[in-house]
Amino acid sequence: ELVVGLFVVEAKLGTLEDHGAIVELGGRGRLVVELFNLRPWAGTCTADAARSATWKSQLRARGRNMPARGSALVTPRSRDGHTACASRLAGGATSCHMLLAPQRRPVEPGVDLYCYGPVAVPVGARELHAFQPKVNMGIVHHLIITGGAGWAHMPQASVGRMGAGSPCARLDSYLYAWARTGQQKPIGLNYRNASLSGAGFAVGRGSGIQWLALHIHYQQTSSSPVVDGSGVQLTFSSAPPAVPISVNLLLSMRLIVPARTFFDECVPCRVTRGGHVISYRVHAHRLSRDIWADHFDASGHAQPSLGRISAQEPQIFRHMPRRVLHTGDTLLLHCQYDARAKQSTTHLGLDERDKEMCNQYLVADAATRIDCAESGGLVPSASFATAFAAHKLQLGQVTAVALDEDGQSIYLIHRGPNNFASSALLAEPAIHRFSRDMSAHVSAVAPRTFTVPHGLSFHQGHLWATDVGSHQVFKLDRAGVVRMRLGDGRRGGGKSSFDQPTSAAVHPTSGEIYVSDGYGNSRIVVFSSSGTYAREWGSRGRGPGQFHVPHSIALDGVGTVYVADRENSRIQVFGESGAFVAEWPSRVAASTRRGAANVPISHHLSSVAYNAQLDALVAVEGHDVTLRHPRSGCVLSSTRTTLAWPHHAIVVPRPLPRTSNAGRASVSPLLTGELGFAVYVAELDGQRLW
Numbered sequence: 001e002l003v004v005g006l007f008v009v010e011a012k013l014g015t016l017e018d019h020g021a022i023v024e025l026g027g028r029g030r031l032v033v034e035l036f037n038l039r040p041w042a043g044t045c046t047a048d049a050a051r052s053a054t055w056k057s058q059l060r061a062r063g064r065n066m067p068a069r070g071s072a073l074v075t076p077r078s079r080d081g082h083t084a085c086a087s088r089l090a091g092g093a094t095s096c097h098m099l100l101a102p103q104r105r106p107v108e109p110g111v112d113l114y115c116y117g118p119v120a121v122p123v124g125a126r127e128l129h130a131f132q133p134k135v136n137m138g139i140v141h142h143l144i145i146t147g148g149a150g151w152a153h154m155p156q157a158s159v160g161r162m163g164a165g166s167p168c169a170r171l172d173s174y175l176y177a178w179a180r181t182g183q184q185k186p187i188g189l190n191y192r193n194a195s196l197s198g199a200g201f202a203v204g205r206g207s208g209i210q211w212l213a214l215h216i217h218y219q220q221t222s223s224s225p226v227v228d229g230s231g232v233q234l235t236f237s238s239a240p241p242a243v244p245i246s247v248n249l250l251l252s253m254r255l256i257v258p259a260r261t262f263f264d265e266c267v268p269c270r271v272t273r274g275g276h277v278i279s280y281r282v283h284a285h286r287l288s289r290d291i292w293a294d295h296f297d298a299s300g301h302a303q304p305s306l307g308r309i310s311a312q313e314p315q316i317f318r319h320m321p322r323r324v325l326h327t328g329d330t331l332l333l334h335c336q337y338d339a340r341a342k343q344s345t346t347h348l349g350l351d352e353r354d355k356e357m358c359n360q361y362l363v364a365d366a367a368t369r370i371d372c373a374e375s376g377g378l379v380p381s382a383s384f385a386t387a388f389a390a391h392k393l394q395l396g397q398v399t400a401v402a403l404d405e406d407g408q409s410i411y412l413i414h415r416g417p418n419n420f421a422s423s424a425l426l427a428e429p430a431i432h433r434f435s436r437d438m439s440a441h442v443s444a445v446a447p448r449t450f451t452v453p454h455g456l457s458f459h460q461g462h463l464w465a466t467d468v469g470s471h472q473v474f475k476l477d478r479a480g481v482v483r484m485r486l487g488d489g490r491r492g493g494g495k496s497s498f499d500q501p502t503s504a505a506v507h508p509t510s511g512e513i514y515v516s517d518g519y520g521n522s523r524i525v526v527f528s529s530s531g532t533y534a535r536e537w538g539s540r541g542r543g544p545g546q547f548h549v550p551h552s553i554a555l556d557g558v559g560t561v562y563v564a565d566r567e568n569s570r571i572q573v574f575g576e577s578g579a580f581v582a583e584w585p586s587r588v589a590a591s592t593r594r595g596a597a598n599v600p601i602s603h604h605l606s607s608v609a610y611n612a613q614l615d616a617l618v619a620v621e622g623h624d625v626t627l628r629h630p631r632s633g634c635v636l637s638s639t640r641t642t643l644a645w646p647h648h649a650i651v652v653p654r655p656l657p658r659t660s661n662a663g664r665a666s667v668s669p670l671l672t673g674e675l676g677f678a679v680y681v682a683e684l685d686g687q688r689l690w
Helices: 049-063 082-090 385-389
Strands: 002-004 009-011 021-025 030-035 041-044 072-074 095-100 105-107 110-120 127-134 140-148 158-161 173-179 199-202 211-220 226-228 231-237 243-251 262-273 275-283 288-296 302-310 318-325 330-338 346-348 359-365 369-372 398-403 409-414 431-435 441-445 453-459 462-467 472-476 482-486 501-506 513-517 523-527 533-537 550-555 561-565 570-574 580-585 605-611 616-621 624-628 635-640 646-655 675-683
Touching: 082 095, 127 173, 140 231, 173 243, 173 275, 211 231, 243 262, 243 330, 243 369, 262 580, 262 635, 275 302, 288 359, 302 318, 302 359, 398 646, 409 453, 409 675, 453 501, 462 501, 472 501, 513 550, 513 561, 523 550, 561 605, 561 616, 570 605, 605 646, 616 646, 616 675, 624 646, 624 675
Parallel strands: 199 243, 398 453, 501 550, 550 605
Antiparallel strands: 002 009, 009 072, 021 030, 030 041, 095 231, 105 226, 110 158, 110 211, 127 199, 127 231, 140 173, 140 211, 243 359, 262 330, 262 369, 275 318, 275 359, 288 302, 288 330, 398 409, 398 675, 409 431, 431 441, 453 462, 462 472, 472 482, 501 513, 513 523, 523 533, 550 561, 561 570, 570 580, 605 616, 616 624, 624 635, 646 675
C-alpha cells in the first residue's frame, strides 16, 4: 500500500530490512519505483480506479519475495532533487547532486537559528564528498550540516526554529559548516582535492549517517520578511569512500570577552584516538582575530600549530598537508579577540554584531577522536578540607599558603583577631605548618612578628612574608626566626619604604628579591639577595607595566616575572629586568558580583603562583581557581569554588601511575597526564585552608 503525502511517502510492501524504495512523481503522472537493487520499473498512475488497482497488484506481485522484516522509507521528489539523485545512481551513474534545502518560505526579521530535516540519504548513495552553498548572502550568516542514524521511524522532514525535539539538536555527527565572512560568493568544498586520497563521508546503508539535517543561521536585518530557500548542494557517490572521514569540533562554551582588552580564549583538548587531520575551518565573529590550536605530542613537546588563520578570512573548510595526531597528544585551542575599543563585555552567542564564538573544526579519518572539556580534563586529584577541619584550629583570615621545598610541608599565614585595618601587633603565631596531606599540624611560629600578614612564599629553606600593617617584608627560617627585614616600617616609597606590600618572590638563580608594592605604590621593587635596593618599575594605571593593586608576584624557573594585577583583572608578564612581555586578561573582568563588605571580589585577579615540577601557574580569578600555561597563559583548568573570598592558592604535583611514556623526558607533565595535581587555597573570610 502506498501512502502519498506532500513531503513524505511511506511504502509498506510487505516489510523490509536494510532496503530502500524511492517514488518519483513526474509532471505527466508517471510513477517510477526503485525497489532494492532491481532495475527501475515504470507504471502509469491515473485517476481511473480500475487501472490503479491493476497497477497496485502488479507492484505487490513484484514485492512478494521481499524479506519479512523491517520497513522502508520512501521520499518524494522535491526541489532538493533527492529522488533524481537516487534515480541517477540506480541507472548506473557513479555520482549525483542533491540540493539540501527547505521549500521557499518567508524569513522574519531578526537573528534566529532554523533546522531543516531529517532528510534521508538518497538510496544508493554510499559517499558524500562535496558541498556547495546556495545561499542568499544578505540574510544567511552561516550553515551547518549534521547527520546520524537511529531513527526508529523517520519523521517527516520539516523546517522550524531549533529546539530540543529538532533533528539538529541531536548533533550525531558534524559534516559541514560555512559562514559568509570574507566572501562575495560562497566558496564550496570538495574532498577529492584533499591531501588524503579517497577521503569522504561514509553515508547510507550500513553507515552511521543515514539522515541529514541543515542548520540555517539567519541574520535578517530588513524590516519585512524575506522569502528564502537557501541550502547546500551535495555531491554523492555510489561507491563507499576508501578513507572514511569525520569532523572533530574544538570550541569554547564559557567564552566571555572583557571590554578594553586584547583577549586570548583558550581551551585544552586531548586526542583520545589518533589519526590524520586533512582539513580545518575556524568560526568566530567581528572581534575575533587569529584562531589556531597549539599541538603538544604525548611527551609534552611542542609541535607546529594547527590551522592558524584570521577569523576575518573566509570561514570555509581549507585543505592542509596531512598532519598525524597520536593518542595522548594535547591541542590547546586559541581564539583571539580585539576588544580594546569595546566599552562593554562580549558574551557567547549567535549574533555576529554583538556576540562572539570560538570554534575550530578539524577533519580527519573517521577513527580520530578529540575531546575538549571545559576543565581541560585536568581537575584537582584530592581535597584536604576535611583533614584540615579535623585540627579545629582557631584562625583568623587566612591570606596565603606556601609549599616547602622538601615537598612534604605546607605553610599558611593568618591574621588571628586582626583585620586589614588593625594596627596592634598580632600576639599569636601567624604561621602554621602542616604535613602535605594535612594529617598533621607540625608547628605554629612567628608570634608578635606581624600586624596584618598578607603574602607568603618559600625559597631555599626560608619563608618570605609581607605585612601590609607594618609596611615590611620578612625573611624567616622554618622556626619562625626573622633573618632579614626589608622596609623601614614607615609608609612611603623610594628605596627604603613600602606602602602596604602584598607579596615577595625570589629569583631562582640570582637570589634577587621581587616585592609587589602594593596597595599604595603600584610598583614592583627589586632588591639584591643581601637586601640592597636594585631597581623598580610600575605606576598606577591600566597600561602595560602599570598596576592597580599588584596583589601577588611569582617567578618561574628562568626568571620570568608574573604579577597578579588585581583591580585590572589580569596577569602581567615581565622579563627579570622589568621589560613588559604580555598581559593575560581574565574573564572575571566582566563580573559585577560583590562579596563581603560590598567588596567586588569576583572581578579580582587575586594571586598567581608557579610550580616548577608541573611547569604551571595557578591563579585565583574571582571565585575561580585556574591553572595556566606559563608561556601562553592558556587556561588548562578552571575550578569554580563557593569559598568565602579565596585569596591565594598554590598548585603541587601528585604522582600518578606512570604511563607508557614513563621512560621519556616529559616537557609538560600536566599535558601528558604523567602527574596529577592538588590545589591549596587560602580562604580569607572562611578562615581556613581548602
